[in-house]
Amino acid sequence: MSTKQEQPFLEAKGLTKHFNVSHKLFxxxxxxxxxxxxxxxxxxxxxLGIVGESGSGKSTLARLLLNxxxxxxxxxxxxxxxxxxxxKSKESTFRREMQMVFQDPYASLNPRIKIGEAIAEPIRxxxxxDGKSRIEARVAELxxxxxxxxxxxxxxxHEFSGGQRQRIGIARALGVSPEFLVCDExxxxxxxxxxxxxxxxxxxxxxxxxxxxxxxxxxxxxxxxVSDHIxxxxxxxxxxxxxxxxxxQNPAHPYTRALISAIPEPDLDxxxxxxxxEGDIPSAEAPPRGCRFSTRCYMAREECGxxxxxxxxxxxxxxxxxxxxxx
Amino acid sequence: MNQRSFAxxxxxxxxxxxxxxxxxxxxLVGLIAPIFVPYPKGYGTEIMVSPSLTxxxxxxxxxxxxxxxxxxxxxxxxxxxxIAVLLAFAIGVPAGLVSGYFRGVPGSIIDTLxxxxxxxxxxxxxxxxxxxxxxxxxxxxxxxxxxxWPSLARVTRNATLRVTEMQFIEAARCxxxxxxxxLFKHILIVIAGPxxxxxTLIMATSVLSEAGLSFLGLGDPSTWSWGTIIKKAWDAGAxxxxxxxxxxWFTPSISIILYVVCFNLLGNAINDALNPxxxx
Numbered sequence: 001m002s003t004k005q006e007q008p009f010l011e012a013k014g015l016t017k018h019f020n021v022s023h024k025l026f027x028x029x030x031x032x033x034x035x036x037x038x039x040x041x042x043x044x045x046x047x048l049g050i051v052g053e054s055g056s057g058k059s060t061l062a063r064l065l066l067n068x069x070x071x072x073x074x075x076x077x078x079x080x081x082x083x084x085x086x087x088k089s090k091e092s093t094f095r096r097e098m099q100m101v102f103q104d105p106y107a108s109l110n111p112r113i114k115i116g117e118a119i120a121e122p123i124r125x126x127x128x129x130d131g132k133s134r135i136e137a138r139v140a141e142l143x144x145x146x147x148x149x150x151x152x153x154x155x156x157x158h159e160f161s162g163g164q165r166q167r168i169g170i171a172r173a174l175g176v177s178p179e180f181l182v183c184d185e186x187x188x189x190x191x192x193x194x195x196x197x198x199x200x201x202x203x204x205x206x207x208x209x210x211x212x213x214x215x216x217x218x219x220x221x222x223x224x225x226v227s228d229h230i231x232x233x234x235x236x237x238x239x240x241x242x243x244x245x246x247x248x249q250n251p252a253h254p255y256t257r258a259l260i261s262a263i264p265e266p267d268l269d270x271x272x273x274x275x276x277x278e279g280d281i282p283s284a285e286a287p288p289r290g291c292r293f294s295t296r297c298y299m300a301r302e303e304c305g306x307x308x309x310x311x312x313x314x315x316x317x318x319x320x321x322x323x324x325x326x327x
Numbered sequence: 328m329n330q331r332s333f334a335x336x337x338x339x340x341x342x343x344x345x346x347x348x349x350x351x352x353x354x355l356v357g358l359i360a361p362i363f364v365p366y367p368k369g370y371g372t373e374i375m376v377s378p379s380l381t382x383x384x385x386x387x388x389x390x391x392x393x394x395x396x397x398x399x400x401x402x403x404x405x406x407x408x409x410i411a412v413l414l415a416f417a418i419g420v421p422a423g424l425v426s427g428y429f430r431g432v433p434g435s436i437i438d439t440l441x442x443x444x445x446x447x448x449x450x451x452x453x454x455x456x457x458x459x460x461x462x463x464x465x466x467x468x469x470x471x472x473x474x475x476w477p478s479l480a481r482v483t484r485n486a487t488l489r490v491t492e493m494q495f496i497e498a499a500r501c502x503x504x505x506x507x508x509x510l511f512k513h514i515l516i517v518i519a520g521p522x523x524x525x526x527t528l529i530m531a532t533s534v535l536s537e538a539g540l541s542f543l544g545l546g547d548p549s550t551w552s553w554g555t556i557i558k559k560a561w562d563a564g565a566x567x568x569x570x571x572x573x574x575x576w577f578t579p580s581i582s583i584i585l586y587v588v589c590f591n592l593l594g595n596a597i598n599d600a601l602n603p604x605x606x607x
Contacts, residue, residue, distance in 0.1 A: 066501055095503035107494040112516045112601075122502035172502065 008041035015074035049227030057236040099173035103185040105165035109157040116153025163194035242318040336600040343596020349589030357401035367391040385574035403552040411533035414472025423483025444477035486518035527594030531587035553579040
């Protein structure tokens with residue numbers, strides 16, 4: 001594998017997405033800065049965790065990676081191929097290699113389509129295999145792989161709990177045998193007791209199928225549990241990216257420090273000082289000038305409101321966007 | 328869609344069964360009975376006979392059996408409403424799906440068209456068109472169909488707008504399912520309820536429109552329809568006469584009402600049965 005290190009499995013460069021939220025014909029467009037100049041790379045077999053508050057652009061980033069929406073700028077290279085400049089026929093092969101598990105297990109399954117059909121349809125549509133009995137056997141195999149019995153294929157989604165539905169969503173995504181899975185807040189709609197079951201299932205599947213994940217969550221303890229690298233987002237921008245141990249030992253960005261200090265600590269002897277951030281995340285319609293975090297930062301100085309820092313390296317694989325963290 | 332679970336859910340709905348039975352009787356009467364009942368024409372000998380064993384619904388001012396007229400009228404009603412529904416379905420559903428799913432320019436063009444059609448005063452227009460194209464029963468049916476699609480398109484569009492936002496549609500796109508399949512399977516199956524209900528409504532209202540046109544004398548004078556019977560009763564003054572030959576105008580009126588009610592009951596029951604959440 002070491003020879004392949006020069007070419008990452010997935011590489012995003014300068015990804016930017018602005019939405020125009022003003023639909024009036026003659027009024028000035030109002031731009032939402034959903035994702036701004038985000039770059040990162042994921043190696044095969046790794047898990048990249050993306051963490052940030054709601055409104056930080058995590059889900060938009062996921063949709064950009066899967067080519068569900070078009071970026072205003074930037075590129076995504078998957079196994080060396082640029083996703084946004086490829087032909088239709090190539091796009092269909094890429095569909096089989098990248099998939100997504102969605103946030104809300106109650107909304108991500110069509111209520112009128114039976115489980116078996118929901119899983120079989122993408123297999124047929126992408127011509128992964130054909131023949132009715134072969135596909136049926138594959139559906140049964142997928143259901144068992146995610147810990148469900150094969151005869152749930154004849155039921156409708158409403159007959160299942162949230163955790164079971166999320167398993168069905170995973171089985172459906174795995175039907176086309178992807179190598180890369182984007183998991184967008186896959187456990188945030190579930191009970192805490194179910195969350196760990198689903199997280200274990202993801203770990204199991206990664207082992208078994210050699211998957212590469214991007215795991216998106218607002219919950220830092222979930223991200224810490226599953227990730228090899230962590231990307232911290234704030235208001236559409238990447239503010240820090242580092243391997244998980246490095247990030248927890250040397251968090252450089254004040255925002256990362258605040259998030260880490262807010263993780264509940266099971267060990268009572270460790271007296272951790274919580275950093276409480278004040279206020280809400282500012283509107284993405286008019287992000288603060290200078291550093292976007294400056295309006296809430298407990299370390300902010302005057303120049304932070306003026307100077308917009310770039311991502312800069314402060315260690316091996318450790319990038320941060322803060323004028324002070326650089327020392 | 329599982330046929331068995333749909334049927335068993337439908338069977339639990341008593342009003343729906345009544346509607347289904349009513350619709351089945353109308354269809355049967357309209358399609359089969361004209362084979363056994365002679366087409367009422369010319370003059371009869373017994374004029375304005377009240378209901379009796381030989382003439383169960385009595386006879387009209389020309390001595391023709393009203394039951395035969397009702398039966399032949401049922402055939403006309405089914406013919407007219409079937410054509411109107413087919414036309415409305417063929418135009419309204421694709422228009423609603425496309426405008427709801429694709430928004431943007433094609434969406435707003437179709438939406439504007441729907442708005443224009445909905446604001447047009449339908450009855451006067453139907454009268455004008457029926458007068459211009461001539462009063463054959465097929466023309467009447469086509470004209471009614473051409474004016475029935477906007478309401479269906481609006482219902483389809485609104486439902487599509489709601490469903491397109493759902494995560495499972497995004498999931499389907501992500502899974503590489505073709506746009507055509509997403510539109511005509513994933514979205515259509517979810518909004519089938521309101522569409523079917525609207526279709527049964529069109530089934531009902533098109534018969535009302537046909538009766539109205541026939542009553543105004545714009546129907547096909549050579550074809551028996553329930554509206555034509557009422558028109559003839561009206562022209563003969565039967566509706567205000569004393570003693571009143573109530574059977575002449577009452578039976579076609581009640582036929583129209585029953586036809587409308589049965590189709591509406593059926594539509595509601597279909598809507599309930601299609602929704603798996605309402606099943607036990």
